[in-house]
Amino acid sequence: MATAPSIHTVFAPIAQDMAAVDQVIQTHLASEVALINTIGGYIVAGGGKRLRPALLLLVTQALGFRGPQQHVMAAVVELIHTATLLHDDVVDESSMRRGRETSNALFGNSASVLVGDFLYTRAFQMMVSVQSMRILHILADATNVIAEGEVLQLLNMHDPDVDEARYMQVIRFKTAKLFEAAARIGAVLADADDTVQERMALAGRSFGTAFQLIDDLLDYSGHADELGKNIGDDLREGKPTLPLIIAMQRSSATQRARIADAIRSGDVSALDDILTIVQQCGAMQAVRDAARAEIEVAQTTLQHLEPSPARQALLDLCAYSLSRTA
Numbered sequence: 001m002a003t004a005p006s007i008h009t010v011f012a013p014i015a016q017d018m019a020a021v022d023q024v025i026q027t028h029l030a031s032e033v034a035l036i037n038t039i040g041g042y043i044v045a046g047g048g049k050r051l052r053p054a055l056l057l058l059v060t061q062a063l064g065f066r067g068p069q070q071h072v073m074a075a076v077v078e079l080i081h082t083a084t085l086l087h088d089d090v091v092d093e094s095s096m097r098r099g100r101e102t103s104n105a106l107f108g109n110s111a112s113v114l115v116g117d118f119l120y121t122r123a124f125q126m127m128v129s130v131q132s133m134r135i136l137h138i139l140a141d142a143t144n145v146i147a148e149g150e151v152l153q154l155l156n157m158h159d160p161d162v163d164e165a166r167y168m169q170v171i172r173f174k175t176a177k178l179f180e181a182a183a184r185i186g187a188v189l190a191d192a193d194d195t196v197q198e199r200m201a202l203a204g205r206s207f208g209t210a211f212q213l214i215d216d217l218l219d220y221s222g223h224a225d226e227l228g229k230n231i232g233d234d235l236r237e238g239k240p241t242l243p244l245i246i247a248m249q250r251s252s253a254t255q256r257a258r259i260a261d262a263i264r265s266g267d268v269s270a271l272d273d274i275l276t277i278v279q280q281c282g283a284m285q286a287v288r289d290a291a292r293a294e295i296e297v298a299q300t301t302l303q304h305l306e307p308s309p310a311r312q313a314l315l316d317l318c319a320y321s322l323s324r325t326a
Contacts, residue, residue, distance in 0.1 A: 004319045004320055004322070004323035005316040005319055005320050006320070007049060007320055007324075009316060010054070010313050010316045010317045010320055011054060011313075012313070013058070013061065013309045013310050013313050014054060014057045014058060014061060014310075014313070017057045017061075017070065017071065017074075018050060018053070018054065018057070020071045021050075021053050021057070021071050021074045021075050021078065024071050024072055024074075024075040025044060025075045025078060025079065026044075028075065028079070028122055028126055029041065029044065029122075031118065035107070035111060035115070036115055036118050038107075039086075039103050039107055039111060039112065039115040040115060040118070040119065042103055042106070042107075043082055043085065043086060043103050044082060046097070046100055048081075048082075050078060051179075051211070051317070052074075052077045052078060052081055052178055052179060052182045053074030053075065053077050053078045053182070054074075054317070055179060055182045055183050055186070055204060055207070055314075055317070056070065056073060056074045056077055056182040056183065056185055056186045057070055057074050057186070058186070058310050058313050058314050058317070059182075059183050059186025059187055059190070059200050059204075059310075059314070060186040060187075060189050060190050061308075061310035062305045062306070062308055062310035062311045062314060063186065063187060063190035063192050063196070063305070064190060065186075065189050065190035065191070067189070069130050069189055070186070070189055072126055072129060072130060073127075073130060073135065073185050073189065074182075075126065076123045076126050076127055076139070077178065077181070077182045077185070079119045079120075079122060079123040079126075080119070080120065080123050080139070080142075080143060080146075080178060081178060082116075082119055083116040083117070083119035083120045083123070084116075084146060084150075084178075085097065085116075086103060086104075086112045086113065086115060086116035086119070087112075087113060087116045087150070088150075089102040089103065089104050089105075089112065090104045090109045090112050090113055091150070091154065092233075092237050093237070094233065094237075103115070120143070123139075124139075127139055132188065134188050135185055135188055135189075138181050138184055138185055138188070139181060139185070141181075142177050142178055142180070142181035145173050145177045146173065146174060146177055146178060148173050149169075149170055149171075149172075149173025149174030149175075149177065150174060152166075152169060152170045152173060152174070153170045153174060153239070156170060156239070156240060157237065157238045157239060158238035158263060158264050158265075158266065159238075159240060159263070159264075160240060160248070160259065160260035160263040160264060162240040162245065163245065164242065164245055164246075167240065167241065167242055167245055168209075171208075171209055171212045171213070172205070172209065174212075175208050175209070175211065175212040176204075176205045176206075176207075176208030176209045176211075176212065177205075177208070178208070179204040179205065179207055179208030179211070180201045180202075180204040180205040180208060181201075181204070182204055183200040183201055183203055183204025183205075183207075184197055184200055184201040184204065186200060187199075187200040187201075196304075199301050199304055200301075202297070202298075202301050203297075203298040203301040203302050203314075204298075206294045206295065206297040206298040206301070207294070207295065207298045207317070207318060207321065209291075209294045210291040210292075210294035210295045210298070210318075210321055210322070211321050213242060213287055213288075213290055213291035213294065214287075214288075214291050214321060214322065214324065216234065216241035216242055216243060216287065217242075217243060217284060217287045217288060217291070218325070218326070219231065219232065219233060219234045219235075219241070219243075220232075220234075220243050220274075220275055220278050220284065221279075221284055231271075232268050232271040235262055235263070235266065235267075235268055235270075235271055235274065236266050236268045237266060238263055238264070238265075238266040239263075240263050242283075242286075242287050242290065243278050243283045243284060243287050244259055244263065244274070244278070244283075246281070246282075246283040246286045246287065247259060247274075247277050247278045247281050247283040248260070250281040250282065250283065251277055251281050255277045258270060258273060258274065258277070259274055259277065262274055288322070291321075291322060292322060295318045295319075295321060295322055298318050299315055299318050302314050302315055302318070303315075
């Protein structure tokens with residue numbers, strides 16, 4: 001079996017563009033309010049894979065577009081994502097992200113929520129500079145759908161009766177929508193026709209769905225030092241993710257009751273038992289198969305692009321997403 005490409009290999013064709021995006025982010029994070037600078041700088045410096053801006057840049061490059069607008073819009077997408085992280089960590093009461101304390105753990109919930117609001121509004125200020133009603137429409141819709149996804153996830157918390165359809169709706173809204181928007185915006189910047197825009201949006205949506213499926217899988221199969229967060233956080237937060245949903249479908253009545261009780265209570269003391277159930281019933285492989293099916297949709301769609309280093313990087317990004325351990 002071929003070795004999956006590293007993230008550094010994937011980003012090679014856009015290394016200079018990614019550096020330009022980071023510069024745009026640093027410039028637009030500046031505020032006269034010191035706490036905004038402190039928290040904004042802290043979370044951006046925390047790293048992250050920058051997959052959403054990379055997706056936008058690779059699509060624009062694959063479609064033959066070059067220009068400063070791509071750097072601005074890639075930065076906008078990353079700022080929106082960063083804002084969602086600030087809000088997520090408050091809602092989830094998370095204490096660790098990317099191997100560091102979360103901003104809410106360091107600075108408090110109120111400050112984190114308000115700085116998240118600042119990042120959202122700053123992102124919309126930056127959108128206006130591109131002077132594209134189409135892009136404004138895409139991102140206005142995307143941010144609204146993401147908010148709906150957050151609320152849907154909240155409704156699902158501590159509910160062991162959540163089925164696969166409800167779970168997938170949350171993923172499509174909360175995670176995949178911004179990937180979809182990033183890829184679509186890349187096509188819009190390149191002045192691609194509607195067919196190409198829809199293809200890129202589908203590729204982004206499928207990739208984003210697979211990315212979240214693997215994330216949820218790693219919460220039951222990864223290692224804390226690689227993930228940069230605590231194993232079993234989803235269980236602690238009472239999130240009925242796909243590994244648990246499938247395990248409940250395939251396990252005995254006693255095992256189902258054990259998982260259901262843990263989801264209701266967020267009882268991480270049950271984690272070892274639940275890990276055993278999830279692994280023995282084949283739920284892990286089922287989730288990985290679901291992610292692979294989504295990636296195959298993305299790869300098939302991307303094959304419509306003309307051959308280029310950027311198209312190959314997009315295909316490599318798909319391969320990387322399935323093999324990642326963090």
